[in-house]
Amino acid sequence: MEWECxxxxxxxxxxxxxxxxAGQRSAFDELIExxxxxxxxxxxxxxxxxxxALEVCQEAFVRAYQNLDSLEDQRRFxxxxLRIVTNLSLNFRRSRAAIARKAAFDDCLNAGETARDEQIAAPDYSDEQPEARSAAAEMSLLVQKAIADLPDQQKTALVLFSIEQLPQKEVASIMGCSVEAVKWHVFQARKKMREALAPYL
Structure with a gap:
């Protein structure tokens, strides 16, 4: 049986x-919902x-709507x-990383600017919420960072299988790989997560 909500x-x-x-836009609105x-x-x-994430999802639904007639098995919508969402997310992340690298390079070139030096020396923490300083919030941030640091395939497999709890077969379909590859990526992701979080446990 194919996975669907x-x-x-x-x-x-x-x-x-x-x-x-067939032209019923309201039907696609229900798929979005x-x-x-x-x-x-x-x-x-x-x-x-x-x-x-919201920006990527909006683009994913637009692309899905535009290419809906190319979906061969309509049960697998x-x-x-989610394959579209995953691919767009990974592409967005790579693009964002490239922009961040350029920004870091520009910052190095302009490191002598007084305003930036003052900002680095005295960052503003006035908006920080009290709960963000709690142990639970700190661990949550550490987990998020550990996930973010995983290689793309391991991260995707972990998110779809372990967090979203999709069947391995569906994860394999979304990622375009075998079920065995999904198992391996999840295993490696969990191993790296344990190693990354070990000093804090």
């Missing part, structure tokens, strides 16, 4: 895809930023959408 008492994904292709939460969750886990 619960559709008890409602049209199946395949029915909604067919209706959308059905998958927006999970798509945003996956993007957020991969990117670590809610604003970026959920997996197909």
């Amino acid at each position: 619960s559709t008890e008492g409602r049209p199946s994904d395949a029915e909604l895809v067919r209706q959308t292709c 059905r998958y927006q939460r999970r798509a945003t969750s996956v993007a957020y886990r991969l990117l670590g930023d809610l604003h970026d 959920g997996s197909w959408l």
Whole structure:
């Protein structure tokens, strides 16, 4: 049985895809409502930023709508959408990393600017919430950083299988690899997470 969100008492994904292709925009609106939460969750886990995740998900739904007639197995809309979300998230992350590297280089060139020196010397913590300083919040940040530092394939497998709890077969379909490869990526990701967090446990 193909994975999809619960559709008890409602049209199946395949029915909604067919209706959308026939020109019923409201059918695609229902698909958005059905998958927006999970798509945003996956993007957020991969990117670590809610604003970026929402931006990626918006683009993913636009692309899904534009290319819906290319979906061969209409029952697999959920997996197909999450593959789009995953690919866009990883591409966004690589692009963001390239921009960050350029910004860091520019900062080095302009390191003598007084205003920037003062900002570095005296950062503003006035907006920091008290709970952000708690042990639980600190551990949460450490976990997020450990996930962010994983190689892309390991991170994707961990997010989809261990966090989103998708079946291994569906994770393999989304990632375009074998089930055995998914198992290996998850194993390696968990190993690296344990190593990264060991000093804090």
